[in-house]
Amino acid sequence: MTALRVLVTRDIRIALRQLSDSLMVIVFFVIAAALFPFGVGPDPDLLARIAPGILWVTALLAAMLSFDRLFENDYADGTLELLVVSPVPLWIVVLAKVIAHWLTTGFPLLLASPVIGIMVNLEPNGYGILLGTMALGTAIISLIGALGAALSLGSRRSGVLLSLLVIPLVIPVLIFGAGAIQGAIGGFAISGQLMLMGGILLICLVLCPWACAAALRSAVE
Amino acid sequence: MPQLHPRGPTVLVSSDFFQPYTFSPERHYIGNAGSLLWPSVEKPLAFSLHRVPGRDIPATMDGFRGQDLACIRSERIVFEGLDFAVAPGAALVLTGANGSGKTSLLRIMAGIARPAAGALLWQGRPVGDDPEAFFGDIHYLGHRDAIKAALTLRENLAFHAALRTTTGSVDAALDRFGLAALADMPARLLSAGQTRRLALARLLASSAPLWLLDEPTIALDRASVEAVMDAIIAHRASGGIVIASTNVPLGMDGAVALDVSAFSPVQGALWGVEESGSGSAGSEPR
Numbered sequence: 018m019t020a021l022r023v024l025v026t027r028d029i030r031i032a033l034r035q036l037s038d039s040l041m042v043i044v045f046f047v048i049a050a051a052l053f054p055f056g057v058g059p060d061p062d063l064l065a066r067i068a069p070g071i072l073w074v075t076a077l078l079a080a081m082l083s084f085d086r087l088f089e090n091d092y093a094d095g096t097l098e099l100l101v102v103s104p105v106p107l108w109i110v111v112l113a114k115v116i117a118h119w120l121t122t123g124f125p126l127l128l129a130s131p132v133i134g135i136m137v138n139l140e141p142n143g144y145g146i147l148l149g150t151m152a153l154g155t156a157i158i159s160l161i162g163a164l165g166a167a168l169s170l171g172s173r174r175s176g177v178l179l180s181l182l183v184i185p186l187v188i189p190v191l192i193f194g195a196g197a198i199q200g201a202i203g204g205f206a207i208s209g210q211l212m213l214m215g216g217i218l219l220i221c222l223v224l225c226p227w228a229c230a231a232a233l234r235s236a237v238e
Numbered sequence: 239m240p241q242l243h244p245r246g247p248t249v250l251v252s253s254d255f256f257q258p259y260t261f262s263p264e265r266h267y268i269g270n271a272g273s274l275l276w277p278s279v280e281k282p283l284a285f286s287l288h289r290v291p292g293r294d295i296p297a298t299m300d301g302f303r304g305q306d307l308a309c310i311r312s313e314r315i316v317f318e319g320l321d322f323a324v325a326p327g328a329a330l331v332l333t334g335a336n337g338s339g340k341t342s343l344l345r346i347m348a349g350i351a352r353p354a355a356g357a358l359l360w361q362g363r364p365v366g367d368d369p370e371a372f373f374g375d376i377h378y379l380g381h382r383d384a385i386k387a388a389l390t391l392r393e394n395l396a397f398h399a400a401l402r403t404t405t406g407s408v409d410a411a412l413d414r415f416g417l418a419a420l421a422d423m424p425a426r427l428l429s430a431g432q433t434r435r436l437a438l439a440r441l442l443a444s445s446a447p448l449w450l451l452d453e454p455t456i457a458l459d460r461a462s463v464e465a466v467m468d469a470i471i472a473h474r475a476s477g478g479i480v481i482a483s484t485n486v487p488l489g490m491d492g493a494v495a496l497d498v499s500a501f502s503p504v505q506g507a508l509w510g511v512e513e514s515g516s517g518s519a520g521s522e523p524r
Contacts, residue, residue, distance in 0.1 A: 019400065020400075023400040023401060024398060024401075027386075027389070027393075028395050030388075030393070031386060031387065032387045034389075035388055048487040083462065093382075094382055094383070094385065094386070094387075095380050095381070095382025095383060096384040096385055096386065098345075098350050098378070098380055098382075098384070099378065099380075099384050099398065101349075101350060102348050102349050102350055102376065102378055103373055103375045103398075103401045103402070104370050104371070104374035104401065104403070105370075105375045105400055105401050106370060127355065171380075202444055215349035237350055238351045238352065
């Protein structure tokens with residue numbers, strides 16, 4: 018669809034010209050994960066045991082840094098008003114922004130996660146499933162985060178409000194994501210966790226753009 | 239004055255919160271605010287032209303009109319009972335004191351905000367019947383220019399033009415407002431006036447019959463104001479409609495003026511009191 022492509026291209030182009038915003042998320046991810054060996058001690062066995070949790074918690078917190086500017090810039094300069102009254106349905110606009118957000122934030126996190134895995138001594142048989150759950154999980158986080166960003170748009174201290182809205186909603190992703198990696202390392206079946214994450218992704222894909230569009234309309238009004 | 243409860247006992251998230259955006263009068267006529275607050279000003283639903291005496295336009299006309307529009311902000315009525323009608327090729331200039339609701343009215347016309355009461359009709363059909371078709375027929379220019387600083391001038395225009403199905407030339411639009419030489423510069427290097435010109439160029443980069451302009455000439459130099467007026471004349475000559483709010487005379491030929499402050503229920507006492515007395519300028523109590 019032309020409109021979707023145009024919107025995604027624009028957001029990616031802006032993100033590439035303001036690369037520091039996207040890089041900040043990845044740098045935060047690396048630094049936050051690097052703190053754990055200092056905090057819990059450099060015992061390889063202990064790190065290997067908590068590695069899936071470290072990876073998922075730090076990836077989630079890093080992604081949270083990126084949501085405050087998802088709609089904020091467009092809202093501040095008046096572009097959002099024009100997108101609301103453009104002939105393109107608003108849920109397509111939202112979907113495009115989520116796709117662009119995933120490509121500029123979720124995908125780099127996905128690429129960085131094996132590197133962090135090495136840092137926190139993740140078991141070798143966990144890397145495949147790490148990438149798989151990250152791919153599903155970052156997409157879910159992008160969708161739910163967009164909803165939080167739209168709902169908190171225009172409020173003062175929206176960053177704090179956003180975290181309060183989004184973090185409780187992504188706890189299932191954390192549980193199933195980290196659980197699937199633990200399971201894969203322990204040699205258990207993990208199709209249940211992956212299917213649940215896939216289910217959550219599908220539900221979010223249907224509901225979030227629609228709810229986001231309603232929230233954006235009420236934000237610009 | 240009675241206590242205003244324009245939203246009555248409705249809950250914080252009303253039942254229509256998640257519904258698609260529509261403008262149907264039944265849905266947006268909030269409670270019976272009209273009869274509750276102003277029992278003496280109940281209006282017949284018949285279409286009337288308050289500000290345009292002697293210009294009787296038949297009910298099936300093409301063009302854009304609003305019936306009995308009301309705007310409520312922070313539980314205060316900004317204006318109510320506002321009717322307007324603009325035929326193809328005509329222009330409507332919204333005047334009124336600061337805070338009288340010119341921008342609010344334009345935002346209601348554009349579909350960004352919902353009217354507290356009343357209906358909008360575009361070419362004889364309620365706007366809510368097909369909002370996306372209506373949005374394809376309008377260009378809205380707000381206070382904010384909606385220019386992305388990181389993109390070049392051409393990219394800024396091409397983006398908005400690409401969201402529309404109508405044709406137009408980005409380069410011709412840039413040329414028209416004297417920005418052709420800067421087309422590949424990032425928009426962050428532009429001055430305030432140049433940014434405004436770029437926002438105005440959006441009107442020409444894709445065609446739409448209805449232009450809603452909020453203070454179009456703000457920050458512009460004399461030559462640019464003339465370019466805007468030329469564009470408006472050409473647009474009207476091809477059957478387009480221009481609705482513009484302004485505080486300075488624009489000098490549009492045959493434009494009808496609509497003083498929004500005349501529709502405020504309590505003159506000079508509700509909205510814009512911060513502007514130290516300007517709230518009652520140029521309007522008399524109804």
